[in-house]
Amino acid sequence: MKFLHITDTHLGYHQYGLEERAQDFYDVFDEAVEIAIENKVDFVIHTGDFFHTSRPSNAVILQGIQLVNRLKSASIPLFLIPGNHDRGNRVKDVSPLHILKDFGANLIEHETLEYEGIFISGIKYLSKIAIKKIGSIRPILEKFLEQNKNGSFHILMLHQEFVPHFPNGLYLSKEVPDGFNYIGIGHLHEMIKPFKHENCTVVYPGSTEFTAFSKNEENVPKGVYLIKENNGNIEYEFIQLKKRRPFISFEFQEENFEEIVKNIKQEIEKVRETSHKAVVVTLKGHIEKLSLKDLHIILSKNGIVQNSDNVLHINFLLKKKEEAQKQKDIFSLTSKEIDIEKELKNLIGDEYLLNHVYEVISTAKSMESIDDFKNLLKENPKYLEI
Ligand SMILES: [Mn+2]
Structure with a gap:
């Protein structure tokens, strides 16, 4: 069995407000689809942030449909989960990935699917606030494992913050029970060399184009992982994308x-x-x-x-x-994330409003520049609606 793992394609990201950059994000995604077809993979998994926003433009939705259709014409199923950028709840709406569902993509938000004897489970991105509410994702994952009674090959798709890549993130060892064979993780834009967690292979392909959402992104190649599985043994190959912008x-x-x-x-x-x-x-x-x-x-x-x-x-x-000194002072303030939340709690009593403001601030922090944030607000005016 062979599959391709793609993640964080951020389709529609007009980095620096440039049309060319939006085209770049399409080009590398298209190249990844081409790699899947050339290698005749059995299926493709995409672990979140397919689109850059929950409200992609019509043109970007069409691009997404084209890519899904290319895989469909090659009879390659696509399994995908929503990431933080395209999960939909910021605008109190469903994820735009629901549109792709109608074109044959297999959207997984909180379930296990069985495909040709393989189990594929996934959860859409859960914010820190959502995680706090439920305490842990472990019980959800245990339920996924229970469904796989024969111990078939089991893939888990996640788009979450994990330690050590994100401070205050989740711990794989605590959150993920033993029993999965392959854990594909999105959200981190740097590629990480696959490693073992218990008996499971954990893979972070990183984003397909340069986004600067993570500090060390400049120094790592961009690509996708081709995975070959034979009797439970996993071989992986990182394939670099040639169409990326230098x-x-x-x-x-x-x-x-x-x-x-x-x-x-x-x-x-x-x-x-x-x-x-x-x-x-x-x-x-x-x-x-x-x-x-x-x-x-x-x-x-x-x-x-x-x-x-x-x-x-x-x-x-x-x-x-x-x-520079002033900036340094500001950074040292904002790095204490928990304190910010505490301060906000004092300022805003209402929990719903607090969560909303906190999300806006977290998003602002993940933007590369104030222009990027302005663009996000321009593209998603409803974002600030309470
Ligand atoms: Mn991302």
Whole structure:
């Protein structure tokens, strides 16, 4: 038996507000579907965040349907769970994945399906608040295992925060009972090399494109896992996606900026030898005397211009020196997540309202920039409705 594990495709994510970036997310998802077809897999599992938002545009829904239809025409079933981005409850609605169900996708929100003698279980993303309410997901998973009376090969699909990748996350050892053969986990955008938990193989493929939702994303390849199972033995192969957008990132000091620009130029040329896509350049640094405009002028003197053949976008993560210290203070405040919740509880008595505000803040924290958050609000005006 052979299957492909894809996760966190974030279809419809207009990163930096760019149409090209939305196309990139489609391109790599399409490439993943192509890998499934080429390898003649028996089925595909997708562990959440198929769409970037719970309210994808009509055009993005159509893209999703196209991808599902490609698998369907190749007679490859697709099993999927909603992630935090597309689970639907932010807008008090069902997940947009319900639309894909009508096109043959097997949506799993809280159940076990049997497919050709294999058991596939999954739970949609549960927020920290939801987990607090139910205490643990273990009893749910135990019920899934009970249904598999003959001990057939059993896949579990999850989209949750787990320790050590997320502070205050769940513990695999505590939450997941022994008995599953394969646990596929979404949510973490970095690929993690598969490991054993009890007798089970745990796989995190990471997102298919660069999102910067997790700190170390820059340093890991993007891809999907091809899984081969033979008599209970699992072999896995990470297949890198070639259509991903190349990203390079540099740190600089104001004093050495001109020097670094030469390195950036060289790096862009090197990357362009192997990628047909223009590069996104991220520049992190502190400025005092220079303005953003000055930086752009220096870059353009060296032929580094946004929206050109070689460079799609220049993403500045800048801090003015005195602001850097201020920022640091803010970060040290927000890192104490539990305290924030406590403070909010004091401020907002109503539990329903509190949960809503907390979710808005958590989402804001997961955004890369204020523009991303503004876009999310623009795309989902109902998000702020109570
Ligand atoms: Mn995700």
